Amino acid sequence: MKSNASVVIIGGGIIGTSIAFNLAKLGVKDVVVFEKSYISSGSTGRCGGGIRQQWTSPMNVRLAMRSVELFKRFKEDVGMDIEYYQGGYLLLAYDEKEMADFENNVKIQKNEGLDVELVTPKEIHEKFPFMDLEGVVGGTWCPSDGHANPQIANIAYALKIKEMGVDLNTHTEVKGIDVQNGKIVGVETDKGYVKTNVVVNAAGGFSHEVGKMAGVDIPTYSERHQILVTEAINHVLDPMVISFKKNYYVRQTMHGSFIMGQSDKEPARGNDLGHTVEFLEEMAPKMVHDFPFMNHLHIVRQWSGAYNVSPDAQPIIDEADNISRFIFAVGFSGHGFMLAPAVGEAVAEMVVYGKSKTMDISNLKMERFKGKKISKERNVV
Amino acid sequence: MEGRIEQHPILQFKRKKKIKFYFEDREIEAFEGETVAAALHAAGIRVLRHTPNLGRPAGLFCAIGKCSSCLMEIDGIPNVRSCMTKVKEGMRVRRQKGKGDVL
Amino acid sequence: MNLYQAVIIGGGPAGMMGAITLGNHGVKTIILDENESIGGQLVKQTHKFFGDHAHYASTRGFEIAQKLDEEISKNKNIEVENNATVIGIYPNNTVVYTKDGQEHKIQAKKILIATGAMEKQLPFINSDLPGVYGAGAVQTLMNEYGIMPGKRFLIIGSGNIGLILAYQLIQAGVEVRAIVEALGKVGGYDVHANKVKRLGVPILLNHTIVKAIGDESVQGAIIAKIDDKFQTIPGTEREMVVDTIAISVGLTPLTELAEQAGCKVEFIPELGGYVPIRDERMRTTNPDVFIAGDLSSIEEATTAMIEGKIAALEMARDINGSDTKEEIEEELRTLALFRSGPKSVKIRSGLEKMGIKISIPTKPIINEKKEDVIGKLRAVLECDEEIPCNSCEASCPFGAIHIGENLNSTPVLDAEKCTGCGTCVNACPGLAIFMMKENEEESTVTLGIPYELLPLPEKGQKMWGLSKEGNYVCDVTVERVVKYPNKTNIVYAKFPIEFKDTVRHFAFPKKESPIVCRCEEVSLEQIEKVIDSGVTDFEEIKRLTRVTMGPCGGKNCKLVVLGILSRKTGVPISKLSHGTSRPPVKPVEFSVFKKGGDDK
Ligand SMILES: Cc1cc2nc3c(=O)[nH]c(=O)nc-3n(C[C@H](O)[C@H](O)[C@H](O)COP(=O)(O)OP(=O)(O)OC[C@H]3O[C@@H](n4cnc5c(N)ncnc54)[C@H](O)[C@@H]3O)c2cc1C
């Protein structure tokens, strides 16, 4: 562990390691990352791995599109195969109102240049004849959406940044941020103190708590989301399929297993809350209905992770204005994995140049919640 | 002496009703109450599947449903533990191909 | 949801005895067991048991099971649910199980987990071939179904299970070609060993299996002699014509459900691996959850039954205030008696680690003082056996090695005088002297070892650094090879300094690598590669290689992987993180949950 750091990143999840990777790429020396557990122990290691560009907020669409560019090059850039697969995303609509929303979304997304289209039940049936489409009135389809293995991606970043000279400390917990006269001077960990003037909060489910260490009140909280994986079978399902109405998402990994989840009716608040048998009972009937072949598919493991939720379900990427150099990239609200490459790039630029250069992400600042009406990202499971 | 044990100094095996099932379309005799894996062993069949990645033959290992080495396709359903599944009259059992097809 | 006063998971001797005790104290109890009938391991045992008369001594295992079963069926407080696989323990003591393709849920005031143990794995080349079985699988086929999986057997491991299996196989009329045992003595009881020896089965001590041979299934095996450092001795390999190989290298507790119930587990090898922490009366760190039998420590049916009884007595006290104090005291005394003999040394020291004391003979502490001369090339004497020999002292031209008058004394090095010439390495008949020099600036160490094999390595070659047990530790680079007329040459090689006390042999990299994780087909080599690339957290290794992520949930390979990691990093298994157990304990079809929970 170094005693002096140019930048300290708190959190070794996909966001923290992506930021470190981009800082190292920009030539920043003495970057130090602290991860209180192992790499991918947080939300990243528990997430569904979906990479989707079909969002209702233009900012989310742009960030996701930039990420897709970077995911395509991930293997060359970061040096590991992360099972990235562009099998598309299929979103299902069940009534005229939902369909009208979808039409509106497609307009917004096309405006950003996304290759998305509306599809009829007949077209869906032709693509995926094994699905039971009862009640489906239409959907949207984006072939360049896809998925990857988030755990391997996280570890790939970790191995790469170590190789690039970043000081990555796992099993090291940040206990406090030392602020003197409105300026950060260091970080206290359970393994010692590091001097630094720049701190990045990428603490995922613990973003609010880490914010408090610097006296910054970040309006995020964590809630439990449950998820399960099945045994592997030969490849059948290309896209991630989402039904907001029935409340599920499902995809087949490159390994052959299916990963799927939902939002509990009243998600429990907090981190590391375990799992319930009700989750299995709720998932089973709807999955077997829509995908009859799943009837005899075996569930191998269930678990849960935290969505770090912001008031408008969009990330908060900002630098505190009352103290000097406290930057945060938090509140990803269930879609931080897919945004990580672009967010890492933008935040690294913020650290080095004071603002992001590749993309303008100024409307992800915290001030958007001040007094104004919050316009919420709606496409969240 | 391979296959069904007929004489044993200590144990007596009370076999139940004789039934037939199919392994790779071949007719095999079994007794009710036997597991698929046991019945196949009685017929001298030990290779229960070929593994998906390396294509290696695999068979029974723990016999108590704990290791997943004995996965077979039974009545069209892949990834069934043949050591935990009782044979039934007319059952169709196949060596599993790859990870198993569901469609 | 149906509420029971007590739920017992697992109907082996521990669970059965627990049920009988609870029933006798008026507690409404249900036993869940995934088999067609209860009895656990006993069902497969055709031999007579040891023990005392109160605990069914000299009764055959399956007969004990029948007797207990009769008692249970007479007791109106006990309900038995067979073919019931418990897949998870959820909050509020909710036990979820599947039966006949349907999900069932029950709640209980107190839970007794007695799920027993499972066999340890032994990866060797082709150990995944059909015809290689766990000993228990052979017993299941043979003693439960009356089906014999082969004609000619090789058994790996001479513990009681391996010895008994050999006897049972011969009873069933097949041939047992040999039992191989890595250690220098038989693991099980002498009586069991004598039984099979009398029948002409050789027990090959200091032997191991190198590989199984066969294309589609086992047609033979290669075994070899190993030295006291567990390395195969070249030239001693031989082929055995066998068609079946049974592995019996020990059992390890099935802790998943206990972990899900929030019970703390710890790695205590003396007790069989990971075991739930519990008090003297079998209560775990979750006050509502008790354990008994092989799950608490790999032992015997007798102790399993006593533990089941103790747990049940304590549960009855909790549930309906039964006055069981005296009975508990009595059972604890009996248990202590069982564990006081020399065969229970391991169990006693394992329990001690948990804070449960049974008086054990104390050993004197030997105070070792080593003077290390870091950075200087010098001899390292690893001769701590008291052998009458002083060839090193005699060979040293500089008088740097002292043994003294008693030839049996172990040698001591005067590092000041040692010039690093290597003469003693070449002279030692035991190959127990090495040369060492730390290269601090580059964090490497240079080790010189006596080398009597062909081909001789060459300068610059990459080799494997092996441990004293012959296991791979790290890659090494050969620096120089010094040839001597007596054919004991010295090979010097360099490797990371962390392994200076671990690496003691160099070998050419092997091409074949055994499969460690059957579900995901991950080989030893793949796991080692990942560790070598700098990933040393079990959780990260798991995510990169998929070991333990398959359908068996790591039941088979987790301990093996932790062993590899421990060996390569030098961190003891007990200090490594080992993943979290999550439901379902066994793969379950979606259809089981389709109707939503059917309350029992
Ligand atoms: C069930 C589920 C499904 C999801 N599905 C998707 C999906 O399909 N697609 C998608 O894009 N996103 C998905 N997400 C969301 C995604 O997982 C997260 O948005 C993303 O992983 C956030 O990354 P992160 O690096 O911010 O957080 P994390 O991965 O949680 O990393 C934060 C790290 O900070 C560490 N930390 C916290 N406090 C401290 C401290 N004081 N000191 C040191 N270290 C600290 C934590 O240990 C943690 O490892 C899903 C999430 C869940 C739970």
Ligand SMILES: Cc1cc2nc3c(=O)[nH]c(=O)nc-3n(C[C@H](O)[C@H](O)[C@H](O)COP(=O)(O)OP(=O)(O)OC[C@H]3O[C@@H](n4cnc5c(N)ncnc54)[C@H](O)[C@@H]3O)c2cc1C
């Ligand atoms: C070959 C051999 C020889 C032996 N010889 C002797 C001897 O001579 N003398 C002696 O005293 N002991 C002997 N033993 C040891 C003795 O059999 C065990 O110590 C004893 O059976 C342990 O009892 P148990 O109740 O803890 O576990 P087990 O007998 O293993 O019973 C556990 C039960 O739990 C069930 N179960 C597990 N998981 C689940 C789940 N998720 N849901 C539902 N049910 C579940 C299992 O199917 C099983 O029926 C021998 C063992 C073997 C294998």
Ligand code: FES
């Ligand atoms: S042989 Fe192990 S699960 Fe069937």
